[in-house]
Amino acid sequence: METLAAKHVSDSLTEQIQFVFDNHLNGQGRVFGGQLAAWIDVVAGVVARRHCNHNVTTAEIDSLQFKSPVYSNTAIVMRGKITYVGNTSMEVRVDSFVEDLSGERRLVNTAYLVEVALDENQKPTSVPGLILETFQEKAEWEAGQKRREMRQRRRLEAY
Numbered sequence: 001m002e003t004l005a006a007k008h009v010s011d012s013l014t015e016q017i018q019f020v021f022d023n024h025l026n027g028q029g030r031v032f033g034g035q036l037a038a039w040i041d042v043v044a045g046v047v048a049r050r051h052c053n054h055n056v057t058t059a060e061i062d063s064l065q066f067k068s069p070v071y072s073n074t075a076i077v078m079r080g081k082i083t084y085v086g087n088t089s090m091e092v093r094v095d096s097f098v099e100d101l102s103g104e105r106r107l108v109n110t111a112y113l114v115e116v117a118l119d120e121n122q123k124p125t126s127v128p129g130l131i132l133e134t135f136q137e138k139a140e141w142e143a144g145q146k147r148r149e150m151r152q153r154r155r156l157e158a159y
Contacts, residue, residue, distance in 0.1 A: 048115035084144025
Protein backbone atom coordinates (compact mmCIF):
# COMPACT_ATOMS: atom_id res chain seq x y z
CA MET A 1 0.00 0.00 0.00
CA GLU A 2 1.22 3.48 -0.91
CA THR A 3 2.47 5.69 1.93
CA LEU A 4 1.22 9.23 1.53
CA ALA A 5 2.96 12.29 2.95
CA ALA A 6 0.97 13.83 5.78
CA LYS A 7 -0.35 17.34 5.29
CA HIS A 8 -0.99 20.32 7.54
CA VAL A 9 -4.52 21.49 8.35
CA SER A 10 -3.62 24.80 6.70
CA ASP A 11 -2.81 23.06 3.40
CA SER A 12 -6.49 22.52 2.64
CA LEU A 13 -8.12 25.39 4.52
CA THR A 14 -10.87 26.86 2.33
CA GLU A 15 -13.01 29.96 2.57
CA GLN A 16 -15.97 30.71 0.32
CA ILE A 17 -18.25 33.73 0.29
CA GLN A 18 -21.86 33.49 -0.83
CA PHE A 19 -24.38 36.31 -1.04
CA VAL A 20 -27.94 35.53 0.02
CA PHE A 21 -30.57 36.63 -2.48
CA ASP A 22 -34.36 36.40 -2.37
CA ASN A 23 -34.31 33.12 -4.34
CA HIS A 24 -32.35 31.51 -1.46
CA LEU A 25 -35.08 32.23 1.12
CA ASN A 26 -37.77 30.02 2.61
CA GLY A 27 -41.37 31.07 3.37
CA GLN A 28 -40.29 32.81 6.57
CA GLY A 29 -37.84 35.09 4.73
CA ARG A 30 -34.76 33.27 6.02
CA VAL A 31 -32.13 31.38 4.08
CA PHE A 32 -33.44 27.93 3.19
CA GLY A 33 -31.54 25.36 5.31
CA GLY A 34 -31.09 23.08 2.31
CA GLN A 35 -29.42 25.89 0.36
CA LEU A 36 -26.95 26.53 3.16
CA ALA A 37 -26.33 22.77 3.44
CA ALA A 38 -25.55 22.62 -0.30
CA TRP A 39 -23.04 25.48 -0.02
CA ILE A 40 -21.46 23.81 3.02
CA ASP A 41 -21.21 20.52 1.12
CA VAL A 42 -19.31 22.26 -1.69
CA VAL A 43 -16.84 23.82 0.76
CA ALA A 44 -16.28 20.47 2.50
CA GLY A 45 -15.68 18.80 -0.86
CA VAL A 46 -13.05 21.39 -1.82
CA VAL A 47 -11.29 20.99 1.54
CA ALA A 48 -11.21 17.21 1.20
CA ARG A 49 -10.02 17.30 -2.45
CA ARG A 50 -7.20 19.64 -1.48
CA HIS A 51 -6.16 17.30 1.33
CA CYS A 52 -6.20 14.03 -0.61
CA ASN A 53 -5.71 15.17 -4.24
CA HIS A 54 -8.56 12.90 -5.35
CA ASN A 55 -12.20 13.27 -6.16
CA VAL A 56 -14.37 12.81 -3.09
CA THR A 57 -17.92 11.97 -2.15
CA THR A 58 -19.88 13.06 0.90
CA ALA A 59 -20.56 10.02 3.06
CA GLU A 60 -22.26 11.75 5.96
CA ILE A 61 -23.28 15.08 7.34
CA ASP A 62 -22.78 14.40 11.00
CA SER A 63 -23.93 17.66 12.47
CA LEU A 64 -25.55 20.77 11.07
CA GLN A 65 -26.32 23.23 13.85
CA PHE A 66 -28.22 26.39 12.96
CA LYS A 67 -27.39 29.03 15.58
CA SER A 68 -29.33 31.98 14.16
CA PRO A 69 -31.28 32.94 11.02
CA VAL A 70 -29.75 34.43 7.89
CA TYR A 71 -31.66 36.98 5.84
CA SER A 72 -31.54 38.35 2.30
CA ASN A 73 -28.78 40.73 1.20
CA THR A 74 -26.19 39.32 3.59
CA ALA A 75 -22.82 37.74 2.91
CA ILE A 76 -22.19 34.27 4.28
CA VAL A 77 -18.55 33.34 4.79
CA MET A 78 -17.95 29.60 5.02
CA ARG A 79 -14.61 28.42 6.38
CA GLY A 80 -13.72 24.74 6.08
CA LYS A 81 -10.86 22.68 7.47
CA ILE A 82 -9.86 19.07 7.99
CA THR A 83 -10.33 17.98 11.60
CA TYR A 84 -9.72 14.21 11.43
CA VAL A 85 -8.61 11.60 8.90
CA GLY A 86 -9.07 7.86 8.77
CA ASN A 87 -7.79 5.47 6.12
CA THR A 88 -10.01 6.64 3.24
CA SER A 89 -12.20 9.22 4.94
CA MET A 90 -11.77 12.77 6.18
CA GLU A 91 -13.86 14.76 8.62
CA VAL A 92 -14.32 18.39 7.60
CA ARG A 93 -15.63 21.16 9.82
CA VAL A 94 -17.36 24.06 8.09
CA ASP A 95 -18.17 27.17 10.10
CA SER A 96 -20.56 29.63 8.47
CA PHE A 97 -20.61 33.28 9.43
CA VAL A 98 -22.74 36.26 8.47
CA GLU A 99 -20.40 39.12 7.62
CA ASP A 100 -21.76 42.64 8.07
CA LEU A 101 -20.67 45.72 6.16
CA SER A 102 -17.97 46.52 8.74
CA GLY A 103 -16.41 43.09 8.18
CA GLU A 104 -17.51 41.76 11.56
CA ARG A 105 -18.48 38.08 11.47
CA ARG A 106 -21.15 36.29 13.52
CA LEU A 107 -21.25 32.48 13.61
CA VAL A 108 -24.55 31.13 12.31
CA ASN A 109 -23.80 27.49 11.60
CA THR A 110 -21.29 24.73 12.36
CA ALA A 111 -21.29 21.50 10.38
CA TYR A 112 -19.20 18.32 10.36
CA LEU A 113 -19.10 16.27 7.18
CA VAL A 114 -17.38 13.00 6.31
CA GLU A 115 -15.81 12.89 2.86
CA VAL A 116 -14.37 9.75 1.24
CA ALA A 117 -11.51 9.87 -1.27
CA LEU A 118 -12.17 8.04 -4.55
CA ASP A 119 -9.66 6.52 -6.95
CA GLU A 120 -9.99 6.52 -10.75
CA ASN A 121 -12.43 3.56 -10.47
CA GLN A 122 -14.65 5.45 -7.99
CA LYS A 123 -13.49 3.16 -5.15
CA PRO A 124 -12.32 4.44 -1.75
CA THR A 125 -8.60 5.16 -1.64
CA SER A 126 -6.11 6.07 1.10
CA VAL A 127 -5.73 9.65 2.26
CA PRO A 128 -2.69 11.44 3.70
CA GLY A 129 -2.29 11.74 7.45
CA LEU A 130 -2.81 15.05 9.22
CA ILE A 131 -0.07 17.08 10.90
CA LEU A 132 -1.47 18.69 14.04
CA GLU A 133 0.38 21.85 15.06
CA THR A 134 -1.82 23.75 17.50
CA PHE A 135 -3.70 22.93 20.66
CA GLN A 136 -6.96 23.64 18.80
CA GLU A 137 -6.05 21.22 15.97
CA LYS A 138 -5.22 18.50 18.52
CA ALA A 139 -8.49 19.12 20.37
CA GLU A 140 -10.44 18.92 17.08
CA TRP A 141 -8.66 15.62 16.29
CA GLU A 142 -9.64 14.13 19.65
CA ALA A 143 -13.23 15.30 19.23
CA GLY A 144 -13.18 13.88 15.68
CA GLN A 145 -12.14 10.48 17.05
CA LYS A 146 -15.14 10.56 19.39
CA ARG A 147 -17.51 11.57 16.58
CA ARG A 148 -16.14 8.74 14.44
CA GLU A 149 -16.78 6.23 17.24
CA MET A 150 -20.34 7.57 17.63
CA ARG A 151 -20.93 7.25 13.87
CA GLN A 152 -19.68 3.65 13.94
CA ARG A 153 -21.97 2.87 16.89
CA ARG A 154 -24.96 4.39 15.08
CA ARG A 155 -24.23 2.27 12.00
CA LEU A 156 -23.98 -0.91 14.10
CA GLU A 157 -27.22 -0.07 15.90
CA ALA A 158 -28.90 0.96 12.62
CA TYR A 159 -29.72 4.28 14.27
